[in-house]
Amino acid sequence: VKRRELSVEEYQEGVLAGDRVVLAQAITLVESNALRHQDKAQELLRRLLPRCRDAIRIGVTGVPGAGKSTLIEALGTRLCDRGHRVAVLAVDPSSRVTGGSILGDKTRMESLSRHSNAFIRPSPSGGVLGGVARKSRETMLLCEAAGFDVILVETVGVGQSEVTVRSMVDFFMLVTITGAGDDLQGIKKGIMELTDLIVVNKADGANLIRANATRADYEQVLHYLQPATEGWLTGARTCSATTGNGIDELWQVVEQFKRVTRESGVFTRRRQKQNLEWVYTLVREQLEKNFFSHPAVKTAIPAMEKGVMEGTIAPTMAALQLLKRYSVE
């Protein structure tokens, strides 16, 4: 049975009513690359923007196996039980390559996904790098219009995904685990300095002592790094997503962060800055997309790259030639 396409009004009403089926359809609309859908999506977003609730946006990153999903489920379920409405999204710029390893399997968050206050959206399947990020931002807005007040954005620590997610959330959390040897060496360049809180997960059973030691190591290194958020001292905590120990404390950190940064104005200023950055990111992406999808440019790329790699053509000249091909359409 082919589903009838909803009108903008129907999307609008459904989302504002918190209807999760309509919300999911609206996200699909926003993710669509069809020009007709894009116009409709823009109109929908324009109407919904003034109705967005005041949600807190939390980015969650960490290496595969650190237990991000389990942690999100544990935290999300507690928040839902207390009356929060929690949306879980995934940003995975690498999904094109890896086939989408995060949130792909909804059963990984089984209990949370059944909760009436929760909404889980796996990462878009066939995404372009910039595209996924753009859609994630729009998806956040849709969720906020639908009344979700906690947005959890999961990302895997691959490529530029942390920087992308950092640029669209209020609070950024790094989930790690303790292992054999030098734990901190597995952490990606610069990632700690994007972070508002480091969480050493799986602090339970025989692992407890080591987890506490790892936490102390992080605290020591953090001492030498600049915090990600003005006026906020990035710290390290331990928790266990399976036993639930330390999960409430994580949320207390988030609440404290919100209080402190709202009072100082840092919260609002970051949001405004993020929105402006978003505009310019979209513009740049589109300019590049137009350029590199131009037939005359596309056909010239392989020979240009070869020449530059071999040193037979100066990079300045190569750029000039590409730009000339574009202007002579």
Added chain:
Amino acid sequence: VKRRELSVEEYQEGVLAGDRVVLAQAITLVESNALRHQDKAQELLRRLLPRCRDAIRIGVTGVPGAGKSTLIEALGTRLCDRGHRVAVLAVDPSSRVTGGSILGDKTRMESLSRHSNAFIRPSPSGGVLGGVARKSRETMLLCEAAGFDVILVETVGVGQSEVTVRSMVDFFMLVTITGAGDDLQGIKKGIMELTDLIVVNKADGANLIRANATRADYEQVLHYLQPATEGWLTGARTCSATTGNGIDELWQVVEQFKRVTRESGVFTRRRQKQNLEWVYTLVREQLEKNFFSHPAVKTAIPAMEKGVMEGTIAPTMAALQLLKRYSVE
């Protein structure tokens, strides 16, 4: 007396002959924004590219007061004495704001600037951010064609300048000093992970013990960070640019770096990658320049920014509107 403008042939011959007056004029040509000069500069670079010597490009960064200039002078003079030909350039993306604080006063490198094997070029005066970087890369090529085999690029630790310089050099050096309190806390985000060597300068007199302690602190933190160059362990050294202690050892590190990375192929691969990145940086810069200098776009910016900051216009819509203004010329 108005100087006659040189022909491309005259530039070419003069630069290849190592004539420093012509080299300085060629750099001015490359830095010029006049279209006529740009075409000529491109033609000159095209001719000179195959004649570039095999130089090592070294970036030197650090906070103001760390003694970068004194260190460059001490190292540069020794290298010149041993027959190397040393060019010193400055990349200062912030010169527009600060008025150009680095290398602005040639007398700061008095003895080096008088050396027949040295060439010192202060930072371009009225630079745009991307512009200065582009010209610095071209300036490096000109110096290499003129027979300089050591290129030292000085940058102040402001904004994106370290990332820019890292993307155009083989070896990146961070110059620091020891001070009262927690020395490492003054280091900018992520800077250590761009670095191939940390130099604790001013390790002399009463400061010697503290400098060694600071060096040990750095070594410890470096242990937890990923090195900037594949197969190369970033270390920390002490030196004194005024007494000369440790300066020869710095050069030994550079030589060892060159040997190791050349053997592994990392050196060449980085150069190739840097050249390709350069092409795409130039293209993106020009696309953005064309866009944001377009009258219809320019006039729309203030109202757009106001609306986005106040939350009355969705960032996606703002981007779309700007792009539409550009396409309807």
